[in-house]
Every structure is written in structure tokens, then in C-alpha cells.
Amino acid sequence: MSGPSDYQPSNPALQWIERRLPIIGLVHSSFVVYPTPRNLNYWWTFGAILSFMLGMQILTGVILAMHYTPHADLAFKSVELLVRDVNYGWLLRNMHACGASMFFFAVYVHMLRGLYYGSYKEPREVLWILGVIIYLLMMATGFMGYVLPWGQMSFWGATVITNLFSAIPYVGESIVTLLWGGYSVGNPTLNRFFSLHYLLPFVIAGVVVLHVWALHVAGQNNPDGVEPKTEKDTVPFTPHATIKDGFGVACFMLLYAWFIFYMPNYLGDADNYIPANPGVTPPHIVPEWYYLPFYAILRSIPNKLAGVIGMFSAIIILCFLPWLDAARTKSSKYRPLAKQFFWIFVAVCILLGYLGAQPPEGIYVIAGRVLTFCYFAYFLIVLPLLSRIEKPRPVPNSISEAILAKSGKAVASVAVMLVAAGALFFGSLQDARANEGSDKPPGNKWSFAGPFGHYDRGTLQRGLKVYKEVCSSCHGLSYIAFRNLAEAGGPGYSVAQAAAFASDYKVKDGPNDAGDMFERPGRPADYFPSPFPNEQAARAANGGAAPPDLSLITKARSYGRGFPMFIVDFFTQYQEQGPDYVSAVLQGFEDKVPEGVTIPEGSYYNKYFPGHAIKMPKPLSDGQVTYDDGSPTTVAQYSKDVTTFLMWTAEPHMEARKRMGFQVFIFLIIFAGLMYFTKKKVWADSH
Amino acid sequence: MNPDASTIAAGAPIEVDLSPVAEGQDIKVFWRGKPIYISHRTKKQIDEARAVNVASLPDPQSDEARVKSGHEQWLVVIGICTHLGCIPIAHEGNYDGFFCPCHGSQYDSSGRIRQGPAPANLPVPPYQFVSDTKIQIG
Known part of the structure; x- marks a missing residue:
């Protein structure tokens, strides 16, 4: 994507295609010879991780849609039956549900990396804005996907979020009616959310293409924030960046697999295993963890319309970042003050996430207001001010000079950032369910607990x-069903025993030829x-x-x-x-x-x-x-x-899940290790 | 993208028989997918609702304007919190009315917002008395 390619394939058939559609040359110039700064650190692998996650979500999502029924009476059951009866349905569902969280986790790291290293600055403004658009689309997609299982949190989350639009003066109510397709959240809402949830990922993929295009025109930013000047400053994308990204993705998959196979419900809410009931509101409506900071901003503003405006502007403000921060030095590595405020900002986001999960009362409300002010102050006061008063440290003349001067300080900042990123992730998970004055249940020793758990x-x-x-x-x-009693991982009955167990039950069937319902002995499929x-x-x-x-x-x-x-x-x-x-x-x-x-x-x-x-x-x-x-x-x-x-x-299928998890972990650890040593070999003469 | 014909048809008026609702009790019926609270208020609840200085309320409205005259004991409101759409719980909160568990809005025995983030009173749906013990909602 960086200008016409002079690449000529050697194979005559490929030459024939290349003369008519230079697609191989496009791939070659964009992902093979494309010059990538020599000094990129591992935070730059999150772009590849995000592409991987988007692909994963689309792939699992398309298969899940083959088994899902978007109807208010059937959706919850269809998801449950999908998990129980479809081959590896539990795996698909866990991959998709945990994948959404992983996708957001990766996007937050990616965004904070851009913030820290000034990746939004000239000439990358459009690249950055396209990223904000992708993030907005992701939020809409994630929200609508969460509605589809039609559990209690799905339903009430949909009610609360769609009601946000009713705060808009004059047209608000009409917009809400359009979203609902009725007088309240119901079957038409579920249908249109399903349609949009299927559409938006492809829109995201389209904007990602623009994002990558803009990236390849402006070139990648790098930890030192100086543009590559000579050939010595860059390495070809393949094999250097490819293998490094591969290693990053492999490590990320370890975290992803931890959730899929061992903690699939850790990030979810237990209430979503209760079918949607329009007559009962759950005591605490909490959005998914990745929306919590914005939810906290919404709630900390006492006026409804102002709250909604505050929440949306918290995201939209990112679009103006390239102009709010006018400092000429890109990387916070050379900006002593900006660096400190960056970490304060990260802490503010984590704390807002924590507050978003707390009941809105007492000290939480006041803390929420203070932090909301801090959030906006970072963009509107701190950054514009810093660009005027801060005295940055001298920036190296070139990337190769920066590599030569490399000290151990980077390791410390990486460690700090890892801790903060982890805290961001977990800090926002706090379960808001108040204990409602009951004693905590005592812990038990269950045979099915732990990574090798099994049912006795x-x-x-x-x-x-x-x-x-x-x-x-x-x-x-x-x-x-009675047949489940004979399935692997269950109580261990034989098929004949399950059939005998079923025949003890009377099951209603019909209508028969005369049009009457009748009772018959149960069958294994009942x-x-x-x-x-x-x-x-x-x-x-x-x-x-x-x-x-x-x-x-x-x-x-x-x-x-x-x-x-x-x-x-x-x-x-x-x-x-x-x-x-x-x-x-x-x-x-x-x-x-x-x-x-x-x-x-x-x-x-x-x-x-x-x-x-x-x-x-x-x-x-x-x-x-x-x-x-x-x-x-x-x-x-x-x-x-x-x-x-x-x-x-x-x-x-818990036993199958944990058993496969162990195999996947063995594979991923070996794979990541191989990737690491291959990466070391490839980069041996480049550091 | 507006509601289709069958959705609109299903939103036709409904009739509710009030005779089984004893004083101090309330029932919840669904109309257009929304919960409607019908409360048979006690004398105390009515007096409380009328004793308030209307001008001091966040959304000033007198109790008389929210019920049908001659049927003051009956309060009919849409049980959807005007903040973000949760369903308030009847007979809870500090005002002998409704309490929303989501963000803590409190409504009085006339369904008026008294405390919390909700901007407006619980709306009164269109309804009329068909007889003394029967109402038609819609």
C-alpha cells in the first residue's frame, strides 16, 4: 500500500495475473518488504493481536449464527442447546464470549500505547481517528452481541443502553422506538440487534483496511518517536515483524486459552444464565467490564442528558487528541511530565472502571465525580498545558542512535505498564452484586474444581x-435429556440404563391421528x-x-x-x-x-x-x-x-473442556517457545 | 424500522378488573410490553401525596392531576423508571411509593420523583374507568 510495486513474480501464471491485478505486488510491498522501524517493542505486536482477534470473532461468530435462533422465546434456549448439543459448541461459545473481552483488552493496550508514544501526532491524525471509529464500532458490536443470549443482563443492559438515547431532546423518543421496533425491548429489538451484530464486524474489517492503509502511508511510529531516516533505521516487515507478531499472538493466546478452558464465566455475570424477564429487574445492572469506566462517567453526572453527553464525549474527545496535545516531541519517553500524567490517567481509568461496578451511593458518587473531572482534565487541561510548559529531554537524531543508547530503563517502564494493564483488566471486574446482608457461603472441596477437575x-x-x-x-x-445420562463426562450410565430411566417417566406427546394429545413412556431423546x-x-x-x-x-x-x-x-x-x-x-x-x-x-x-x-x-x-x-x-x-x-x-462438557485445555496449553507453550527462538534468530543481527 | 402492524395491533387497549385488588395492594399488568402498576392506595398514602408542596417537587405535578377524580384511591402508572428504564419496586423507599433498585430513584405514593437521578415522574398511561371496578388502559 505504499506506492506502486516493482515486484515481479517468477511463476508465469502469477505474472499473468499480476499484469491484470497487481495483488501479489500489493501484498509483497505491504507485508513483506514494507520497512518497519527497527526499534519497535512488544507493545507494537498488539496490532497483529487485534487482527487475529477480529478474525477469530468473525470465524466463531459465523458458525455460532448457524445454530442460533434470534427469537425472544427461543434465543436463550438455542444458546444453551448450542453449548450442549453442537459438536464443540461449548468451545465456540467460550471462544466468542471470552474473545470479546480479549479483543477489548487488546484494544485498550493498543490505544494506551498510542497515547504513550504519541502515535496520534502529525502525520498520523487520520490513522488515529480511524482507530477511534473502529473502537466505537467495536463498542456497538460488543453491546449488541451481549444482548443476543437473551438472559437477564442482556435484556436489562439493552433496556438501559437504549434508554440513553431518550435523553436527546425532541427526537430522543423516536430514536428509541426505532431501536426497539416496538413499545419496549422485545422480539423486534432482538431481531435487529442480531442483524446488526452480524453486519458490524464486517464494517470494522473494512475500517481496519483503511486503518492499515493509513498506517502504511504514514509509516509506523516507534518508541523513540523519531521518523526513520536511512535504511539502517528499518528492517523489512517479513520476516522481522511477522515473526515478532507471531510470538506476540502466541503469548496472547495463552491468556485467551486460560479464559476459554478454565475461566469461561469469570468475565460474565451469573444473572445472564437466567432467561430474560421483562417483569423483574436484577438488583444491579452492570455492563460488561470494558464499558465500566464510561458507565461510571454516565452515572456520576446527576442530570440525565448531561450524563449521556458526558459519556459519549469521553470517547469522542479522543478524536481531537492530535490537536489538544501540540507538543512536538512524540514519545513520552522523552517527556518527563507527560509520562507521569499518562500513568495517572491510566490509574484514573482503572478506578473509574472500579466505580462503574459499584452501587451509585455515598462515597462512590463523589469519587466518581472527582475522577470524571480528572478524566476530562487530562485531555482538556493537562495535555494542552504540558505542550506549552514542558521541557522535553533531547530526542535522539535517529532510530539507530537510539538503539545504540538503549538502557535498561525501558524494562522498568514495561514492567510498570504490564502491572497497570493487568490492574486495568482486573480492577474493572469487581462484581457489583451487593451481598445484601447475607453471610458468605463457606467454601467446599469440589471434585470438579481446578484445572484437572472431574465429576465423581x-x-x-x-x-x-x-x-x-x-x-x-x-x-x-x-x-x-435422558440421553445425556449416558454421555461421556456424565453420571456414567449405559445407553440401556438411560433408556430404562427414561421409560419410568410419562411424557406428553401428540397430537395423534384423532388430534388428541396422549401420554407415552419417555425415550432417551426426551x-x-x-x-x-x-x-x-x-x-x-x-x-x-x-x-x-x-x-x-x-x-x-x-x-x-x-x-x-x-x-x-x-x-x-x-x-x-x-x-x-x-x-x-x-x-x-x-x-x-x-x-x-x-x-x-x-x-x-x-x-x-x-x-x-x-x-x-x-x-x-x-x-x-x-x-x-x-x-x-x-x-x-x-x-x-x-x-x-x-x-x-x-x-x-466441563471434563472435555478442562482436558482439552491442558492439551492446548502444552501445545501453546511449545509453540510460543519455538516462536521466541525463531524470533531471536531472525533478529540476531538487527539489534 | 418503526413498529410493524402486528406489534401495533398487539398494543391495543386492555381492560383490567380492579375488584380483586384490596386497599393497600397493587397489581402489575403488562401493556405494550410495559409493566403498569395499579395501586389501591390507602387513605394515608393519598393524604401524604396531597400534603406535599407541589412547587418543591423536581417535576411539579399535583396528585389530583395524576388520578381520575372520584377514583382517588386508584393510582395507575407505567412502572418504568424515567432514568434508564428499570422497573421500580412498589412499597419501597422513603416515600411510601416506589424505589428503583438500579440507580436509587425514589417515587412517592403518587408516582412522583422525589429523590435520585430520574428526571421525571412515573408517566400515567392513557386510561379511563369503564365502570367503578374496571378500567381500560390505552
């Missing part, structure tokens, strides 16, 4: 028995019948509180881990909030109500249930279910067994 067959079989004899009288298990025909019947029979379906309960329930445990959890792979909570609630019934707690008529006291008043009477008592294998028939054992069983119903 005996425990699953006993848990199934407890479910069948106790829970199933009120709770459904509608995503589990799903567990629900105890109530519909939610209203379930509600009416249970004093107004419908017993939730248990298929996903261990993933749909959670509790806040709080700071700093949620950071520790990332490394220990602690994912068992749900099972801990379910098991605690099953054992948390106490006859003696503590003082100060009032339990309404028809409710029961439970130590771990939020608010303590639960409609479900104590379900388990010692000796209630008989075990054939000699396991103790105690409430503690029942809870452990049934919770393990319910973890399996929520995540039937």
Missing part, C-alpha cells in the same frame, strides 16, 4: 437420585418433564414464588467475592461460587430466627439466601433418601451430591 460418577448418580426423589417435585430440569405446565401454575402452587429450573442454577447463582479475592480467583481458577452458594442454601435452614430478622408468613429463614426469607421449606433431612452404596444419608452428603449433579447439568 458415584456422586453424580446419588445426586440424580436426590433430584429425582426430592427436588423434581417442584423444580424442572428442562435442558437435560427431556426431563417439568413439574408444572407453565410459570403461572408453578407460581400459584408455591405461594407466589415460582421454583426456578435447576438446569443452570449453579451458573445462575453467585455471590460477590470482593476485593482482592476476585484477583486471586483468576490465578487459582476459583469458579465455584455457584455450587458453594447452592450447597450453602440447601444446608442454611435454621429454625431459630436471629434477632432483628423478620420472616413473613409462608417464608422460611435461610442463613445464606439474600434477604434470608426463602419461600422454599427445608427440602432435605437426614435419612430422607436411601443410598445403595453405603454413603452417609445426611443433609451434608445430600447437598454435596445434588450440587455436584447440578453442576454437571449446568456444564455437561
Whole structure:
């Protein structure tokens, strides 16, 4: 993309094509001989990482769309069935869902790198603005993608975000109606979001082409911010940058795989495993972590319209950055003051992200206002002022001179930046779910925890028995089919045993030739019948509180881990909030109500249930279910067994996931190592 | 991109029978996909709503203007927080009215905003009394 190429392929067939469409020459001049500054550090590999992530999201997304049903009544179920029944559906979904977070993580690093090294300055203004446009498109795409599973957070996130537009005077309400396609968020909304979510990634890909084009016209910036002058300052893109980017991508994939295979729900919200319900608002509506700083800005401004304007201008202001910062020195490496303010700015963003996840009350509101001011002050006061008063250190004459003068200081700044980037990532993850005054469930030792976790067959079989004899009288298990009982990674029954188990159930079928519905014995392909025909019947029979379906309960329930445990959890792979909570609630019934707690008529006291008043009477008592294998028939054992069983119903492919994760890690570590040594060899004479 | 014909048709007026709603209770019905709270207010709630100095409210509106005369005990409001669209919880908050769990807006027993980030009162949907115990919304 940098001028006409003089490249001539040697193969006559390729020559024939090249004379008519010089595409090979284009690739050759853009990605092979293209001169890339010799002094680029690893922060420059994030461009390649982002291209990789965009490709990954489009690839997994297209396959997911083949199995997804964009309908308000079917979307949630279609996602669940996709995860359970489609070959490697769980892998596709995890790759796509975690991929969105990884994409944003990489884009934030990429943007902060541009900010630090002044990559937006002349002659790269258009390049930078195209990047801001890509970022805006990514936000829209990410938001609409999050709506598609149609869980509680999907629905309420869509409601809150679309309502932002109602703040616009005069036309706001009409815009919201256009977004909804109705009088509220509903099926038409889901349909148009699906359509746009499929379209926008290709728009992003188009703008990425422009972004790369602009990059190849202006040339890459570099850590020293001096333009390449002689051939000594650059190296050819291939093999130098290619192999370095390859190594960067391989390292990034290690992080990505950590989430896909071991922590797929770490970045998500448990509420999104509850199907959307327009009649119930979740207690805390929290956007995905990558929107939290902007959400904090929105909430810290007390006026609705001003809040919306504030939030959008926080992004739009980036477009004006090339003119707000008029300093002639590009790289903050040579700007002692700008460097310090940059890190303060990073800290402000992280703290805003933290506040975005907190309930908007008390000290959080005041802190949010102060930080919002700091955010805008960085762009509107600090940068314009610095360009006038700051005295930069002398900039090297050329890149090769800078390489010769290279000191160990860069390592320190890389380390600081790594820590800050990591903190940005994790600082914004804080679960906002308030604990609502209930005790934290005690931790348990689960056989399925950790990187080599597996389900104990005996425990699953006993848990199934407890479910069948106790829970199933009120709770459904509608995503589990009898055939699942015989599948790998499950309770380990044979196909014949599963069929026999199914035939004990009566399943409604029909209509027959006479047009009547009839009952027949269950088959392996049938799903567990629900105890109530519909939610209203379930509600009416249970004093107004419908017993939730248990298929996903261990993933749909959670509790806040709080700071700093949620950071520790990332490394220990602690994912068992749900099972801990379910098991605690099953054992948390106490006859003696503590003082100060009032339990309404028809409710029961439970130590771990939020608010303590639960409609479900104590379900388990010692000796209630008989075990054939000699396991103790105690409430503690029942809870452990049934919770393990319910973890399996929520995540039937967990064993396959963790097993494959181990293989992928072995492969990626070897691959990254090979890439590293190849890179060292290629760069041996270039440093 | 505007609502299609079937969506508009499904948004036709609905009738609600009020006779089963006892004093102090409220029901939630859905109209056009929106929750509508119908509250059978107690004498205390009505008095509280009318005792307020209207001019001091963020969105000044008298209680009389928000209910149908002769049916003062019935409050009919769209249960969507005017801030960002969450559903407030009835009988919570400091004003004997509604409390929005999302960003902490509080509404009084007339559905008027009293505290929090919401800019306006809970809207009153178009409705009329068909008989003493039946209303038509829409």
C-alpha cells in the first residue's frame, strides 16, 4: 500500500495475473518488504493481536449464527442447546464470549500505547481517528452481541443502553422506538440487534483496511518517536515483524486459552444464565467490564442528558487528541511530565472502571465525580498545558542512535505498564452484586474444581437420585435429556440404563391421528418433564414464588467475592461460587430466627439466601433418601451430591473442556517457545 | 424500522378488573410490553401525596392531576423508571411509593420523583374507568 510495486513474480501464471491485478505486488510491498522501524517493542505486536482477534470473532461468530435462533422465546434456549448439543459448541461459545473481552483488552493496550508514544501526532491524525471509529464500532458490536443470549443482563443492559438515547431532546423518543421496533425491548429489538451484530464486524474489517492503509502511508511510529531516516533505521516487515507478531499472538493466546478452558464465566455475570424477564429487574445492572469506566462517567453526572453527553464525549474527545496535545516531541519517553500524567490517567481509568461496578451511593458518587473531572482534565487541561510548559529531554537524531543508547530503563517502564494493564483488566471486574446482608457461603472441596477437575460418577448418580426423589417435585430440569445420562463426562450410565430411566417417566406427546394429545413412556431423546405446565401454575402452587429450573442454577447463582479475592480467583481458577452458594442454601435452614430478622408468613429463614426469607421449606433431612452404596444419608452428603449433579447439568462438557485445555496449553507453550527462538534468530543481527 | 402492524395491533387497549385488588395492594399488568402498576392506595398514602408542596417537587405535578377524580384511591402508572428504564419496586423507599433498585430513584405514593437521578415522574398511561371496578388502559 505504499506506492506502486516493482515486484515481479517468477511463476508465469502469477505474472499473468499480476499484469491484470497487481495483488501479489500489493501484498509483497505491504507485508513483506514494507520497512518497519527497527526499534519497535512488544507493545507494537498488539496490532497483529487485534487482527487475529477480529478474525477469530468473525470465524466463531459465523458458525455460532448457524445454530442460533434470534427469537425472544427461543434465543436463550438455542444458546444453551448450542453449548450442549453442537459438536464443540461449548468451545465456540467460550471462544466468542471470552474473545470479546480479549479483543477489548487488546484494544485498550493498543490505544494506551498510542497515547504513550504519541502515535496520534502529525502525520498520523487520520490513522488515529480511524482507530477511534473502529473502537466505537467495536463498542456497538460488543453491546449488541451481549444482548443476543437473551438472559437477564442482556435484556436489562439493552433496556438501559437504549434508554440513553431518550435523553436527546425532541427526537430522543423516536430514536428509541426505532431501536426497539416496538413499545419496549422485545422480539423486534432482538431481531435487529442480531442483524446488526452480524453486519458490524464486517464494517470494522473494512475500517481496519483503511486503518492499515493509513498506517502504511504514514509509516509506523516507534518508541523513540523519531521518523526513520536511512535504511539502517528499518528492517523489512517479513520476516522481522511477522515473526515478532507471531510470538506476540502466541503469548496472547495463552491468556485467551486460560479464559476459554478454565475461566469461561469469570468475565460474565451469573444473572445472564437466567432467561430474560421483562417483569423483574436484577438488583444491579452492570455492563460488561470494558464499558465500566464510561458507565461510571454516565452515572456520576446527576442530570440525565448531561450524563449521556458526558459519556459519549469521553470517547469522542479522543478524536481531537492530535490537536489538544501540540507538543512536538512524540514519545513520552522523552517527556518527563507527560509520562507521569499518562500513568495517572491510566490509574484514573482503572478506578473509574472500579466505580462503574459499584452501587451509585455515598462515597462512590463523589469519587466518581472527582475522577470524571480528572478524566476530562487530562485531555482538556493537562495535555494542552504540558505542550506549552514542558521541557522535553533531547530526542535522539535517529532510530539507530537510539538503539545504540538503549538502557535498561525501558524494562522498568514495561514492567510498570504490564502491572497497570493487568490492574486495568482486573480492577474493572469487581462484581457489583451487593451481598445484601447475607453471610458468605463457606467454601467446599469440589471434585470438579481446578484445572484437572472431574465429576465423581458415584456422586453424580446419588445426586440424580436426590433430584429425582426430592427436588423434581417442584423444580424442572428442562435442558437435560435422558440421553445425556449416558454421555461421556456424565453420571456414567449405559445407553440401556438411560433408556430404562427414561421409560419410568410419562411424557406428553401428540397430537395423534384423532388430534388428541396422549401420554407415552419417555425415550432417551426426551427431556426431563417439568413439574408444572407453565410459570403461572408453578407460581400459584408455591405461594407466589415460582421454583426456578435447576438446569443452570449453579451458573445462575453467585455471590460477590470482593476485593482482592476476585484477583486471586483468576490465578487459582476459583469458579465455584455457584455450587458453594447452592450447597450453602440447601444446608442454611435454621429454625431459630436471629434477632432483628423478620420472616413473613409462608417464608422460611435461610442463613445464606439474600434477604434470608426463602419461600422454599427445608427440602432435605437426614435419612430422607436411601443410598445403595453405603454413603452417609445426611443433609451434608445430600447437598454435596445434588450440587455436584447440578453442576454437571449446568456444564455437561466441563471434563472435555478442562482436558482439552491442558492439551492446548502444552501445545501453546511449545509453540510460543519455538516462536521466541525463531524470533531471536531472525533478529540476531538487527539489534 | 418503526413498529410493524402486528406489534401495533398487539398494543391495543386492555381492560383490567380492579375488584380483586384490596386497599393497600397493587397489581402489575403488562401493556405494550410495559409493566403498569395499579395501586389501591390507602387513605394515608393519598393524604401524604396531597400534603406535599407541589412547587418543591423536581417535576411539579399535583396528585389530583395524576388520578381520575372520584377514583382517588386508584393510582395507575407505567412502572418504568424515567432514568434508564428499570422497573421500580412498589412499597419501597422513603416515600411510601416506589424505589428503583438500579440507580436509587425514589417515587412517592403518587408516582412522583422525589429523590435520585430520574428526571421525571412515573408517566400515567392513557386510561379511563369503564365502570367503578374496571378500567381500560390505552
